[in-house]
Amino acid sequence: MNDEWNDEELKASVQAYVEMQRDERLGQPFIKKHYYKRLAEVFGRSEKAYEYRMQNISYVLALMGRSWVTGLKPARNIDGAVAAQIEKFLWEAQSQKAIPVVAFKIAVRDELKQKTPAIPNGNAKPKSRRVTVTQFRCNAPVTAWVLQQAEGTCECCEKAAPFKNVDGLPHLELHYMRQLADGGQDVISNAVALCPNCHREIHHGASAHALVAWLYDNVGRLIPE
Ligand SMILES: [Zn+2]
Ligand SMILES: [Zn+2]
Known part of the structure; x- marks a missing residue:
C-alpha cells in the first residue's frame, strides 16, 4: 500500500479519535486497540501505524490548545500539510469552524531547527483573508x-x-x-x-x-x- 494517507483514511482516524475522547469524557471504558484493529481492517495499515497516528492527532490538538486523550501522548513527527488536514477534520467532526493555526505553528517549529538561520526579509504588507469562525457567547x-x-x-x-x-x-x-x-x-x-x-x-x-x-x-x- 502507498505510504501516503489519503483524506478518507485521515478522516476515519480522526473520527475514531473523537469517539475515544467522547468515551473518556463520559467515563466509559474503551479499548484503543479495538479502534486500531478496525481501521487496520479497512485501510490495511498496521495497528501500530494507527496508534502513532492517534498520537499525532493528540499533537495537533495540543497545538490547537485543545485537550487530548490520556494515554495518547502527543507525537510530533508529522508533516505540516497532513497536520493541517487533521485540524480541519477535527473541527468538521464537531460541526464548528475556527481559524487554522497548526500549519503555521509547524512551519515555525521547523524553522527553529535551523542552526544558522538567515535574517528573514519578512513582509511589509502582510496578506489578509476573511474567515468564518464559530464563536461561543460567554455569560x-x-x-x-x-x-x-x-x-x-x-x-x-x-x-x-x-x-x-x-x-x-x-x-x-x-x-x-x-x-x-x-x-x-x-x-x-x-x-x-x-x-x-x-x-x-x-x-x-x-x-x-x-x-x-x-x-x-x-x-x-x-x-x-
Ligand atoms: Zn482557556
Ligand atoms: Zn498561574
Whole structure:
C-alpha cells in the first residue's frame, strides 16, 4: 500500500479519535486497540501505524490548545500539510469552524531547527483573508463572578496576577475546564481564573493534564463535565 494517507483514511482516524475522547469524557471504558484493529481492517495499515497516528492527532490538538486523550501522548513527527488536514477534520467532526493555526505553528517549529538561520526579509504588507469562525457567547456574570472570587490570585499557581489591566484590575483570564468547543458549560463549576502563564500552559503545555487534575482536586467548586 502507498505510504501516503489519503483524506478518507485521515478522516476515519480522526473520527475514531473523537469517539475515544467522547468515551473518556463520559467515563466509559474503551479499548484503543479495538479502534486500531478496525481501521487496520479497512485501510490495511498496521495497528501500530494507527496508534502513532492517534498520537499525532493528540499533537495537533495540543497545538490547537485543545485537550487530548490520556494515554495518547502527543507525537510530533508529522508533516505540516497532513497536520493541517487533521485540524480541519477535527473541527468538521464537531460541526464548528475556527481559524487554522497548526500549519503555521509547524512551519515555525521547523524553522527553529535551523542552526544558522538567515535574517528573514519578512513582509511589509502582510496578506489578509476573511474567515468564518464559530464563536461561543460567554455569560458576563459567570466570568465576572469567577474573576472576582479569585481576588487577583491565579487559581492554578496561586500567585498574584502579574500586572494590572487598563481598568486597574489584576489581569487574570477565564478558562473553561471543559472547553466550550468540546461541549463544556458556561457555569462557575466549569471555569477558573488563571494568570496568563498558567492559561497558556493549560492549553499548550506538556504538563497540561497534570494542571487539570490539580485544579479539579484543589478548586472546590469545580465539577468535571
Ligand atoms: Zn498561574
Ligand atoms: Zn482557556
